[in-house]
């Protein structure tokens with residue numbers, strides 16, 4: 001059942017695009033947005049992502065899955081246009097797809113560096129560049145980038161990943177300044193060590209655990225993402241969700 005946005009349900013009846021919807025965090029985001037009453041277009045590289053097919057049928061009525069590869073820059077503006085055409089608008093953009101192949105500095109090739117920047121930074125940029133004009137025109141929009149604690153600490157994946165994620169912070173600041181005053185917020189959420197994700201599979205055994213004593217949960221990332229997407233006064237911010245790993 002859909003209903004109009006209200007102060008209690010600001011994301012109800014909004015149209016959201018979530019990339020990497022098949023992943024641990026992406027699927028939790030999709031589920032949270034559907035529960036908040038949004039219609040969600042989720043992208044995956046496969047047509048039948050397991051985690052999305054496991055969602056309750058009633059929620060899936062407002063979910064569309066599209067196959068898209070974030071390394072293929074050419075299709076990304078078209079993806080946004082198609083969502084706008086099919087659903088009348090694109091109100092909420094969460095580019096959550098991320099490539100985190102672990103590489104040490106001395107083995108990192110130029111091709112791997114470029115691939116990381118393509119998926120982790122250029123794709124979010126192209127999607128936001130395509131989505132922003134419609135959001136500005138309609139006077140409402142939410143863009144939330146998925147960064148990482150690695151943007152601050154370097155992390156365990158490697159320089160290609162840390163640099164790409166740090167780039168999202170500058171992108172969020174630049175777009176937030178452009179969109180402030182038009183009902184469009186742009187922020188980034190930077191998690192660390194989230195369980196039940198493909199990303200965590202590469203974590204070395206010797207890595208320090210978060211001070212809270214456990215890994216984070218995808219639902220905890222989704223909860224905070226929903227709060228950030230629901231808040232019209234929060235813009236240009238990077239919010240860390242790291243179990244106390246990096247105290248401010």
Ligand SMILES: NC(=O)c1ccc[n+]([C@@H]2O[C@H](COP(=O)([O-])OP(=O)(O)OC[C@H]3O[C@@H](n4cnc5c(N)ncnc54)[C@H](OP(=O)(O)O)[C@@H]3O)[C@@H](O)[C@H]2O)c1
Pocket residue numbers: 019020021022023024025026044045046068069070071095096097098099100119146147148149190191192193194195196197198199200
């Ligand atoms: N897990 C963590 O601890 C952690 C910490 C900090 C930041 N993050 C960030 O959180 C986001 C979600 O990752 P996750 O933790 O949920 O990991 P995940 O379970 O491995 O999910 C990664 C997602 O990215 C998609 N993806 C990878 N390469 C892609 C490409 N070339 N084109 C399209 N989609 C692609 C995957 O799609 P397929 O299913 O098709 O492979 C999958 O949906 C990422 O941006 C990641 O960098 C995660």
